[in-house]
Amino acid sequence: MSEKKSNPALWFGATGILLLVALAVVYWAYSENQARTESMTVNTSSDQGLPEYNVQNWIKGNPQADQKLVVFSDFGCIHCARFHAVINEFFEEYDGDKLAFEMRHYPINNNFHSRAAAVASVAAGKQGKFWEMTDLLYFNTDHWRSENPEAGFMGMAEYLELDLERFRQDLYSEDIMYNVVRGHLAAQQFGIRATPTVFLNGEQIQTPQTLDQMYALIGGRTP
Amino acid sequence: MNPRIYIITILVLGFIGFADATYLTATHFMDAPPGCGEEGGCGEVTSSEYSTLFGIPISLFGIMFYLSMIFMSLLWLDRKPDFVALVLPIFSAPAFLFSMWLVYLMLFVLEAICWYCMGSAASSTLIFITSFLFWKSQQ
Numbered sequence: 001m002s003e004k005k006s007n008p009a010l011w012f013g014a015t016g017i018l019l020l021v022a023l024a025v026v027y028w029a030y031s032e033n034q035a036r037t038e039s040m041t042v043n044t045s046s047d048q049g050l051p052e053y054n055v056q057n058w059i060k061g062n063p064q065a066d067q068k069l070v071v072f073s074d075f076g077c078i079h080c081a082r083f084h085a086v087i088n089e090f091f092e093e094y095d096g097d098k099l100a101f102e103m104r105h106y107p108i109n110n111n112f113h114s115r116a117a118a119v120a121s122v123a124a125g126k127q128g129k130f131w132e133m134t135d136l137l138y139f140n141t142d143h144w145r146s147e148n149p150e151a152g153f154m155g156m157a158e159y160l161e162l163d164l165e166r167f168r169q170d171l172y173s174e175d176i177m178y179n180v181v182r183g184h185l186a187a188q189q190f191g192i193r194a195t196p197t198v199f200l201n202g203e204q205i206q207t208p209q210t211l212d213q214m215y216a217l218i219g220g221r222t223p
Numbered sequence: 224m225n226p227r228i229y230i231i232t233i234l235v236l237g238f239i240g241f242a243d244a245t246y247l248t249a250t251h252f253m254d255a256p257p258g259c260g261e262e263g264g265c266g267e268v269t270s271s272e273y274s275t276l277f278g279i280p281i282s283l284f285g286i287m288f289y290l291s292m293i294f295m296s297l298l299w300l301d302r303k304p305d306f307v308a309l310v311l312p313i314f315s316a317p318a319f320l321f322s323m324w325l326v327y328l329m330l331f332v333l334e335a336i337c338w339y340c341m342g343s344a345a346s347s348t349l350i351f352i353t354s355f356l357f358w359k360s361q362q
Contacts, residue, residue, distance in 0.1 A: 007301050014234075014297050019288075021242045078271075127356035161324075194335075 013057050046137045058121075060091065060101040066149065067099045067218055072106040072187055074195040075121070076114035076145060081138040083207050085194045088135070090214045093147075099218060103134065105180050106187050108195050113149040120144075121155040123170030127162045138158070229357035230296045233311065233350055237293040238344035244285030247339050251280040268337035271329050281325070285343055288318050292350055307362035311354035319351035 010064040057063075071087075073080040087101060105118035117137050124133030136156045137144065144152035150171065170176055198207050200217060208214045251269060268274065274281060291314060299307040322344035329336050 010297060010301055014293065017238065018241065018293070021238060022245050025242050025245045026249045029253060031248055033250070033253050 006034060018163075025113075030190045036092050048069060058103045058125060058134075060103075061096045061099045063100050065098050065100040068102065069103060069218075070102045070104060070199040071207075072104050072192045072195060072197040074106055074108045074114050075117035075134075075137040076112045076141055077108065077195045079207065080196040081141070082129060082209070083198070084134070086208060086211060089211050090218075094214075094218070104187060106182055106192055106197070107180065112145045113179075114145075115184075116149050116153070117144055119173075120156070120171055121175050122176045122180065123153075123167050123173070124157065124160060124162060126170055127167065129160050129162060131217055132160050133157075226357060226360050227300070229353050229360065230299050232353045233292055233357070234296040234300075236350045236353070237289045237296060239341055240350070241286060241289040241293065243339055243343045243346065244282045244289060247282035247343070248280055250284060251282060268329055268333055268335050268340055271328075271333055271335075273325070273333070283342070285347075286345045288314070288347065292354075305361070308358045312351065312358045313349040315347065315354045318347045320349045 045191040071080070071083065073084070075081075091101070105121075107117075107118045121130055121133045121137055124130055131155060136159065140152070140156070143155060146152060153171060154164065154168065154184075157164055196207050198205050205217065208217055247269065251274070277286065292311070295307050295311055295314070298304060326342060326344050329340065
C-alpha cells in the first residue's frame with residue numbers, strides 16, 4: 001500500500017457526476033415516454049394501407065363500425081397481453097357498436113409455441129369461442145409456453161367446453177397453420193416488425209396503454 | 224503503458240455503462256419500451272421473460288456492476304491498493320460471460336436486437352479486456 005493521502009475531491013467529483021448522469025438519463029427516459037403518450041392523436045383516414053390477405057378476420061365489436069382498430073399481436077408477448085387487457089376493459093363499458101377491433105396473428109416468438117397458440121385460437125374460433133380462447137391464451141402463457149403446449153391448449157378447450165376431438169384435429173390442421181403463417185408473412189412483408197403494432201383506421205399509432213388513452217383515441221367517454 | 228490509462232479507460236466505460244443501464248432500468252420501471260426506432264426490437268427484448276432475474280430487471284444488476292467498477296477504479300486512483308488489479312478482472316469476467324449469454328439470447332432466441340442492451344454488453348466486454356490488461360501490467 002502506498003502512503004498517499006486520500007483525495008476527497010476525486011470521490012466527491014465522481015459521485016457528483018454519477019448523480020448528474022443518473023438524473024439526466026432518468027429525465028430523458030421520462031420525457032421520451034411523455035412525448036410518446038402525447039403523440040397519440042385521433043385519426044380518421046381510411047382503412048387503406050393494411051396488408052390484405054385471404055384469411056378469416058377476427059373482429060370484436062361491430063365489423064361495420066366507422067372506427068377500426070387493428071392489432072398485430074402475439075399471444076406470448078407481455079405488452080400484447082397488457083394491451084388486450086385494456087381492450088377488454090374498454091369493451092366492458094364502451095358501446096361495442098361504434099368500434100371494430102380486429103386481431104391479426106403475428107407470432108413473433110415461434111420458438112415459444114406462439115404460432116401454435118395462434119392456431120389454437122383459430123381452432124377455438126371454429127367453434128365460436130375465438131375471443132374466449134384469446135383471453136385464456138394471453139393470460140395463462142405458462143400453461144402453453146412449456147414442454148408440452150398441447151396439454152395446455154387441450155385444458156383450455158376443455159374449460160371452454162369445446163368439442164375436444166374436433167379441437168385437437170384443428171390444432172394439427174395444416175390449413176389453419178398455413179393460414180396463420182400466410183397472415184404472418186403478409187404482415188412481415190408489409191413491414192410489421194414488432195408486437196403489438198396497432199393501426200387505427202389504417203394509420204399506425206402508439207399502443208394505448210391505459211383506458212384513458214383508449215378514450216383519447218376513440219373518443220367519447222360513456223358514463 | 225502507464226497503468227493510469229487502463230484505469231481511466233475502465234472509469235470512462237463504467238460511466239457509459241452506468242448511464243446505459245440506468246436508462247434501461249428507468250424504462251423498465253416506467254413500463255415504457257426504450258425508444259429505438261422503427262426497426263428496433265427494444266420492446267421485444269426488454270419485455271421478454273429473460274429481462275428479469277429473480278424478479279429484478281437485469282439492467283439493475285448492470286448498474287451495480289458498473290458502480291462497483293467505478294468504485295474500484297476510483298479506489299486505485301486514490302490509494303493504489305494492490306488488490307484492485309485482481310478484483311477488477313475477477314468481477315468483470317462473470318459480467319462479460321453473462322453479457323455474452325444475453326447477446327446470444329438476443330441474436331438466436333428472441334431474434335430481436337436492443338441496441339442499448341448491445342451497448343451495455345460492449346462496455347462490459349471492453350471493461351473485462353481492459354481490466355485484464357491492467358492486471359497483466361501490474362504483474
